[in-house]
Amino acid sequence: MMPTIKDVAKLANVSIGTVSRYLNGYNVKEENKKKIELAIKELDFKFNPMAKGLRTNKTFSVGVLIPSITDIFCTQVIEGMQETFDKYNYSIIICDTRNKLENEIEKVKFLMAKRVDGIIIMPVSNNGEHIKLIQNSGMPVVLIDRLIENLSCDTIVCDNVNGAYEAVENIIRRGHRKIGIIAGPQNIYTAKERLEGYRRALNDYNIEINESFIVYSEYKKGAGYEAYERLLNLKDRPSAIFATNYETTLTGIIFFKNMGISIGEDISFFGYDQTELFQMLTPPLSVVVQPMNEIGKDAAELLVKRMNGDMSFFPLIKRLKTSIVVTDSIKNLIDTKIE
Amino acid sequence: MMPTIKDVAKLANVSIGTVSRYLNGYNVKEENKKKIELAIKELDFKFNPMAKGLRTNKTFSVGVLIPSITDIFCTQVIEGMQETFDKYNYSIIICDTRNKLENEIEKVKFLMAKRVDGIIIMPVSNNGEHIKLIQNSGMPVVLIDRLIENLSCDTIVCDNVNGAYEAVENIIRRGHRKIGIIAGPQNIYTAKERLEGYRRALNDYNIEINESFIVYSEYKKGAGYEAYERLLNLKDRPSAIFATNYETTLTGIIFFKNMGISIGEDISFFGYDQTELFQMLTPPLSVVVQPMNEIGKDAAELLVKRMNGDMSFFPLIKRLKTSIVVTDSIKNLIDTKIE
DNA sequence: TTGTAAGCGTTATCAG
DNA sequence: CTGATAACGCTTACAA
Numbered sequence: 103m104m105p106t107i108k109d110v111a112k113l114a115n116v117s118i119g120t121v122s123r124y125l126n127g128y129n130v131k132e133e134n135k136k137k138i139e140l141a142i143k144e145l146d147f148k149f150n151p152m153a154k155g156l157r158t159n160k161t162f163s164v165g166v167l168i169p170s171i172t173d174i175f176c177t178q179v180i181e182g183m184q185e186t187f188d189k190y191n192y193s194i195i196i197c198d199t200r201n202k203l204e205n206e207i208e209k210v211k212f213l214m215a216k217r218v219d220g221i222i223i224m225p226v227s228n229n230g231e232h233i234k235l236i237q238n239s240g241m242p243v244v245l246i247d248r249l250i251e252n253l254s255c256d257t258i259v260c261d262n263v264n265g266a267y268e269a270v271e272n273i274i275r276r277g278h279r280k281i282g283i284i285a286g287p288q289n290i291y292t293a294k295e296r297l298e299g300y301r302r303a304l305n306d307y308n309i310e311i312n313e314s315f316i317v318y319s320e321y322k323k324g325a326g327y328e329a330y331e332r333l334l335n336l337k338d339r340p341s342a343i344f345a346t347n348y349e350t351t352l353t354g355i356i357f358f359k360n361m362g363i364s365i366g367e368d369i370s371f372f373g374y375d376q377t378e379l380f381q382m383l384t385p386p387l388s389v390v391v392q393p394m395n396e397i398g399k400d401a402a403e404l405l406v407k408r409m410n411g412d413m414s415f416f417p418l419i420k421r422l423k424t425s426i427v428v429t430d431s432i433k434n435l436i437d438t439k440i441e
Numbered sequence: 442m443m444p445t446i447k448d449v450a451k452l453a454n455v456s457i458g459t460v461s462r463y464l465n466g467y468n469v470k471e472e473n474k475k476k477i478e479l480a481i482k483e484l485d486f487k488f489n490p491m492a493k494g495l496r497t498n499k500t501f502s503v504g505v506l507i508p509s510i511t512d513i514f515c516t517q518v519i520e521g522m523q524e525t526f527d528k529y530n531y532s533i534i535i536c537d538t539r540n541k542l543e544n545e546i547e548k549v550k551f552l553m554a555k556r557v558d559g560i561i562i563m564p565v566s567n568n569g570e571h572i573k574l575i576q577n578s579g580m581p582v583v584l585i586d587r588l589i590e591n592l593s594c595d596t597i598v599c600d601n602v603n604g605a606y607e608a609v610e611n612i613i614r615r616g617h618r619k620i621g622i623i624a625g626p627q628n629i630y631t632a633k634e635r636l637e638g639y640r641r642a643l644n645d646y647n648i649e650i651n652e653s654f655i656v657y658s659e660y661k662k663g664a665g666y667e668a669y670e671r672l673l674n675l676k677d678r679p680s681a682i683f684a685t686n687y688e689t690t691l692t693g694i695i696f697f698k699n700m701g702i703s704i705g706e707d708i709s710f711f712g713y714d715q716t717e718l719f720q721m722l723t724p725p726l727s728v729v730v731q732p733m734n735e736i737g738k739d740a741a742e743l744l745v746k747r748m749n750g751d752m753s754f755f756p757l758i759k760r761l762k763t764s765i766v767v768t769d770s771i772k773n774l775i776d777t778k779i780e
Numbered sequence: 781t782t783g784t785a786a787g788c789g790t791t792a793t794c795a796g
Numbered sequence: 797c798t799g800a801t802a803a804c805g806c807t808t809a810c811a812a
Contacts, residue, residue, distance in 0.1 A: 104805095106804090106805055106806080107806070108805075108806095116782080116783085117783045118805090118806085119782070119783060119784075119785095120782060120783075122806065123781090123782085123807090123808095125806095126807080128781095129781070130781075130782090131781060131782085148553070149554075149805080150556065150804085150806070151554070151555055152491045152494040152495045152500065152556065152804090152806090153788090153804070153805035153806040153807090154805080154806055154807075155806090156489070156495050156787095156788045156789065156790085156804090156806075156807095157787080157788050157805085157806055157807045158788090158807070159788085161491065162555075163502075163532075163555075170520075171516050171519050171520050172516045172517055172520050174511070177510050177516055180510050180535075181509075181511050181537070184510070184537055193502075193534040193551075193555055194534065194535055194536075195532040195533065196519075196533055196535050197533075198520070198523055212530075214487070215487050215490070216490055216501075216502075217489065217490060352717060352718070355718075355721050356717070356721060378691060378695070379691070379694070379718040379719075380718075382695060382698055382718075383721065383723075384722075384723050443789095445788090445790085447789075447790095455798080455799085456798060456799040456800070457789095457790085457799085457800090458791085458792085458799060458800075458801090459797085459798060459799075461789095461790070461792090462791095462797090462798085464790095465791085467797090468797070469798090470797065473797090473798085488789080488790075489788085489789050489790070490790095491788085491789080491790090492788070492789030492790035493789080493791075494790090494804095495788090495790070495791095495804050495805065495806085496789085496790050496791045496792080496803080496804050497791070497804090498804085
């Protein structure tokens with residue numbers, strides 16, 4: 103069968119302890135080092151992570167919980183994590199919660215049972231009871247994209263208030279006053295913040311908020327169709343609409359296409375999250391761009407720190423800046439050029 | 442610390458062997474069963490997979506090697522695998538090879554060192570030396586999307602010859618005779634097959650093959666720009682172009698947009714792989730659709746079988762059928778309506 | 781620096 | 797059906 107350090111020790115004529123020490127980077131006499139290295143090559147020895155893990159109580163694997171593996175936001179975030187976890191030799195165990203809290207809870211149990219060394223979660227809701235359980239067991243957790251209220255937890259998020267604010271501000275400066283918003287579920291922190299950004303921008307520009315311009319939708323694939331319908335069926339309908347996440351942005355594009363409403367002409371439209379194809383539309387789409395790779399990288403790096411016992415600044419809440427892409431999907435309603 | 446079966450045994454007043462048997466579904470006296478269940482609840486016992494793995498030599502984890510986690514094809518395939526692996530309690534360890542053979546080789550080593558129970562690979566090339574190593578170690582491997590020649594390995598692929606054939610046939614039946622193709626690297630089996638489908642279709646319709654209409658490109662993000670340039674710079678340029686994978690399709694869309702060439706009007710364009718946004722373009726894009734979820738599901742199911750020691754029909758090569766979406770991105774050059 | 785040996789939490793064998 | 801006990805492959809005191 104597979105050779106063990108015992109075999110290596112025998113062949114190298116040293117004790118198994120010495121081999122173990124060599125493998126773990128402790129000092130070993132140069133001569134023995136050579137012999138061990140030779141024996142390892144000879145036998146093609148690979149050490150058994152389970153045996154090691156059993157002793158050290160580390161699996162060198164981390165769990166990553168995301169709402170959907172086909173979601174572009176999630177995959178970009180994962181991409182950002184990879185380099186860091188690679189560097190430290192962690193395996194990434196991906197779990198897809200399909201946007202359901204019950205799955206999230208189940209997967210958390212699964213990962214804890216698997217004894218991963220740490221977990222990164224992009225939570226589907228504002229519910230954090232199961233996350234408390236993880237923390238109580240001593241396992242580090244980092245939340246991404248969505249903050250959970252009433253929970254002390256490391257979190258990497260984007261500055262959603264400002265992201266939305268800038269988008270709405272841009273719409274306003276192009277002359278729009280009637281601006282609809284596809285807001286997300288208000289039990290999702292991110293959604294709440296984006297709506298807050300919308301409100302602030304209107305306030306700062308002294309535009310009265312028309313509550314019927316605020317419609318709510320799930321943040322799921324295909325969600326939001328009725329929300330757009332509702333907005334367009336208003337007697338006094340908005341001239342511009344701001345969608346606050348990727349899925350609802352996509353739905354908007356589909357909706358307008360189906361309705362024969364041309365973006366930038368019949369309706370002005372601002373979306374959230376960037377994908378190459380959004381810029382291939384006619385006209386290209388104005389969007390809020392989030393630094394998705396960076397979120398992943400920061401989360402991974404923080405988790406590694408925590409797994410190494412460094413709890414400085416806990417709970418750390420890091421907010422990353424977003425930017426906006428401005429295109430003709432927002433019609434310019436005023437004569438003066440805008441910079 | 443964490444309770445072990447020893448603690449459970451003590452509390453339940455039975456031997457540790459009995460607890461282990463209970464946990465593994467062997468017969469245990471009803472009375473003891475009750476006591477054990479109670480003790481487990483009481484202590485909140487979770488068994489240690491590393492200890493189990495050390496004995497049984499199983500990690501209950503599988504490795505999945507893909508060229509890129511942000512590739513829509515890959516994520517859809519992974520989505521298809523999840524249900525199956527969930528059912529059998531396997532964790533999925535995702536590794537991104539970034540389309541480089543050297544990374545693929547390294548990741549294979551990583552996964553073998555981690556002692557996963559099986560590996561699914563979407564190979565980046567036709568090189569299978571490292572895959573032979575896996576097989577020699579007794580670890581089951583299933584290849585997806587791309588077959589590797591001169592390697593006996595379970596493989597789930599799409600019928601690429603027919604997929605391409607149908608696309609080209611459709612283009613021909615709409616009156617085109619000058620059809621360009623963005624072919625992939627010919628050391629990728631999938632790319633070879635798709636080119637083969639193109640050739641066959643032209644042959645079957647008695648259209649002479651113009652070798653300058655065949656241009657090659659990498660199958661990577663952003664690749665293929667020069668390939669399109671080359672085709673359009675021909676004195677006698679094609680009236681239709683067929684891109685043979687997702688990335689080059691995307692590049693095509695970008696290229697035409699940049700050049701101000703309108704698809705379906707100035708040039709006819711047929712792509713590969715489906716994504717919602719392709720249907721939101723003006724006009725929507727004609728594409729070959731692959732059953733990505735099904736590939737994942739089939740691969741997962743086959744791997745589970747192999748991991749359970751069932752080697753029937755090895756090496757199994759399964760080919761899944763593709764379909765095509767036909768839109769106005771192909772201009773109809775003949776009067777008679779086509780069905 | 782090294783060898784020895786006890787343990788990590790299970791499973792599996794064997795005798796009862 | 798159960799209990800006792802020897803592995804599984806490694807790390808880590810401890811003593812030398």
